[in-house]
Amino acid sequence: MSNPVFDPTTWFQSLQATGVQLALPELLWYQRHTRLLDLKPGRNAQSKLAGSYLARSKGRGMEFDEVRHYQPGDDVRAIDWRVTARTGRVHTKLFREERERPVFILTDLSETMRFGSTLLLKSVQAAHLAALLGWHCKAQGDKLGGLVFSEQQHVLLKPLGRSKGVLRYLQALLDVHQQQQTNQGMTLANALAELRRVLRPGSLLYILSDFNQLDDEALRHLQVLKQHNEIHCCQFSDPLELNLPDNLYGEALVSAQQGSPAVVDLNNKLKQRYQQQQQQALAACKAKLLRQGCQWLTLSSAAPLLSQLAGAYHD
Numbered sequence: 001m002s003n004p005v006f007d008p009t010t011w012f013q014s015l016q017a018t019g020v021q022l023a024l025p026e027l028l029w030y031q032r033h034t035r036l037l038d039l040k041p042g043r044n045a046q047s048k049l050a051g052s053y054l055a056r057s058k059g060r061g062m063e064f065d066e067v068r069h070y071q072p073g074d075d076v077r078a079i080d081w082r083v084t085a086r087t088g089r090v091h092t093k094l095f096r097e098e099r100e101r102p103v104f105i106l107t108d109l110s111e112t113m114r115f116g117s118t119l120l121l122k123s124v125q126a127a128h129l130a131a132l133l134g135w136h137c138k139a140q141g142d143k144l145g146g147l148v149f150s151e152q153q154h155v156l157l158k159p160l161g162r163s164k165g166v167l168r169y170l171q172a173l174l175d176v177h178q179q180q181q182t183n184q185g186m187t188l189a190n191a192l193a194e195l196r197r198v199l200r201p202g203s204l205l206y207i208l209s210d211f212n213q214l215d216d217e218a219l220r221h222l223q224v225l226k227q228h229n230e231i232h233c234c235q236f237s238d239p240l241e242l243n244l245p246d247n248l249y250g251e252a253l254v255s256a257q258q259g260s261p262a263v264v265d266l267n268n269k270l271k272q273r274y275q276q277q278q279q280q281a282l283a284a285c286k287a288k289l290l291r292q293g294c295q296w297l298t299l300s301s302a303a304p305l306l307s308q309l310a311g312a313y314h315d
Contacts, residue, residue: 011304019120022177027131027170034136036309067091101202102159103137105130105146105169106191108209109176117240118302125301126208126236127173132305133206134166146206147195148172151185156194188213192221201228207294208234211285222292232295235285239302242278244271 012018015025067080070090083091107130113123120128130148137144144166145159155172159165186194188209199205205225211233225231282298289296299308 019116019124022124022127022174024170024174027127027173030128030132031135033132033306034139036306037132037136066094068094101204102143102145102200103133104159104195104199104203104205105133105144106195106205106207106209107146107148107173107176108188108191108207108213109148109150109173110188110213111151112210112212113236115238115241116301117238119304120301122210122236122238122301123177125299125305126234127177128305129208129234129299130173130206131166131170132309134169138163138166144169145198147191148176149186149191150176150179151187152176152179153184154186154191154194156198158198187218189215189217189221192218192225196221196225199225199229203229205229205231206234207231208236210236211289214285214288219288219292222289222294226293230295231293232297233289235282235296235298237282237298237300239300242275242282244274 015023015029017023017026067083068091070079070092074092078093080091080093107126109123109126113126114121116122116124130146134144138161141161143159143161145157146169147157148155148169153176155176157165157169157172160168188211195205222231286296286298299305
């Protein structure tokens with residue numbers, strides 16, 4: 001599948017977006033692009049509520065699964081008479097029960113996420129992905145809940161269905177990003193601990209963060225959550241965090257002209273050492289999350305979200 005045509009300049013102008021501030025129109029825009037995502041479960045759905053995902057347990061339901069030989073106690077209404085007539089032995093139909101799988105999105109809008117050197121802040125890119133996930137949930141008929149947090153505040157949302165669940169989550173993104181509420185903030189570990197209280201077994205959890213706060217406590221919470229839920233970790237980065245530019249502008253300690261900026265040339269050895277350290281940190285973070293059994297995806301704040309997802313989900 002080819003990447004969608006996307007002109008950031010035209011997009012920014014049409015939605016009056018800046019890449020720094022967050023506004024509702026840019027979040028609503030993603031409703032038209034849910035086809036890029038596929039949230040089919042990678043593990044058995046465990047919730048007992050009716051919904052749109054198939055569980056492995058056999059029983060009466062809307063989705064035919066297979067036929068097998070009739071056994072004493074089977075419902076005679078499920079006998080497959082065609083197979084019975086063809087084989088000469090009584091066969092019965094089995095069905096997969098339909099189960100609901102709530103979707104939770106944990107969006108990190110902390111201080112380290114409010115950085116971007118090229119196109120968007122990492123926090124804005126994360127909000128865009130959260131919006132896209134939310135609209136996909138609505139299209140699939142899933143209930144959406146989650147948590148949006150920063151050091152200053154957080155909003156915890158229990159699952160709701162249809163447009164109400166999505167719009168409520170988008171409002172939480174706007175409130176936390178614009179710091180319009182005054183309740184207590186939290187860390188990534190605190191946020192995961194909070195989700196442990198509300199996640200039901202069989203849920204799908206998306207964590208959108210740079211994972212700069214991934215410590216031992218956060219990993220312990222992840223380990224518990226992963227036992228009964230499917231977890232996808234989306235890590236956001238910025239090019240300037242991974243690679244230093246050829247030169248930096250800074251204040252000169254000694255300058256020919258008082259107060260003028262100085263250009264600091266960075267030698268290749270320093271740049272290579274910095275790049276190696278950052279790549280090692282990224283690889284270590286990925287390894288920790290994969291050891292917990294989480295799915296992992298890295299996204300940049302310097303490229304349109306749609307073009308990145310087109311490659312990530314359709315390779």
